[in-house]
Amino acid sequence: MKVQMIAAISRGAAIGRGGDVPWELPDDEAFLLDQLDGAFLISGRKSYESPQGEMIFTGRPHTVVTRQNGYVPAFGGAVAHSVEQAFEQAKQSRYGRAIVLGGEKIYELALPYADELLLTVVDTEVPEADAYFPRISHQNWSASCIGRHPKDERHAHAFALMRYTRT
Numbered sequence: 528m529k530v531q532m533i534a535a536i537s538r539g540a541a542i543g544r545g546g547d548v549p550w551e552l553p554d555d556e557a558f559l560l561d562q563l564d565g566a567f568l569i570s571g572r573k574s575y576e577s578p579q580g581e582m583i584f585t586g587r588p589h590t591v592v593t594r595q596n597g598y599v600p601a602f603g604g605a606v607a608h609s610v611e612q613a614f615e616q617a618k619q620s621r622y623g624r625a626i627v628l629g630g631e632k633i634y635e636l637a638l639p640y641a642d643e644l645l646l647t648v649v650d651t652e653v654p655e656a657d658a659y660f661p662r663i664s665h666q667n668w669s670a671s672c673i674g675r676h677p678k679d680e681r682h683a684h685a686f687a688l689m690r691y692t693r694t
């Protein structure tokens with residue numbers, strides 16, 4: 528089973544502020560949604576309950592990682608009590624690909640299992656960020672830029688789409 532992680536990060540690797548993502552980038556959101564078809568999604572409980580959760584998870588196979596017993600995911604889906612259990616559920620599903628969708632804690636726990644990272648690098652700083660993507664060792668990953676998007680009237684920041692594959 529292939530394991531991907533998808534995130535949008537700032538120049539300083541910020542991913543979140545106050546339980547939400549710190550930008551609105553509709554064309555990046557469309558890119559994200561395109562990647563999700565045919566994959567089993569894995570999310571931390573806080574990201575699942577963030578404002579994007581309903582749009583991302585409704586109607587897509589997924590599991591939510593939580594320590595809570597009796598947690599009922601609001602948009603369907605399963606519950607896992609560790610990332611390892613989440614990957615086991617993904618393997619048991621009919622999907623050959625798992626996508627980890629954050630947040631900070633779940634990216635950190637899942638990174639050792641990831642084969643590929645799809646990172647949108649947003650050309651901004653987020654001084655009040657409270658969630659970050661984990662530091663990656665560039666020796667272990669080979670990067671390629673698969674697209675660029677300029678700043679425009681619908682996008683307050685330019686961004687680049689980067690694919691990292693494990694070397």
Ligand SMILES: NC(=O)c1ccc[n+]([C@@H]2O[C@H](COP(=O)([O-])OP(=O)(O)OC[C@H]3O[C@@H](n4cnc5c(N)ncnc54)[C@H](OP(=O)(O)O)[C@@H]3O)[C@@H](O)[C@H]2O)c1
Pocket residue numbers: 533534535536541542543544545546547548570571572573574575577592593594595607608609610628629630631632633634636658
């Ligand atoms: N920019 C992006 O691409 C992107 C993507 C995703 C999320 N985000 C942002 O990231 C932020 C959320 O990230 P976060 O790190 O605060 O939360 P998170 O990783 O989404 O969820 C954390 C929760 O996961 C559960 N958990 C963590 N470790 C666990 C373990 N070892 N075993 C079982 N369950 C475990 C716990 O749930 P319980 O408390 O229920 O036990 C914990 O509270 C938000 O701001 C969100 O908008 C950004």
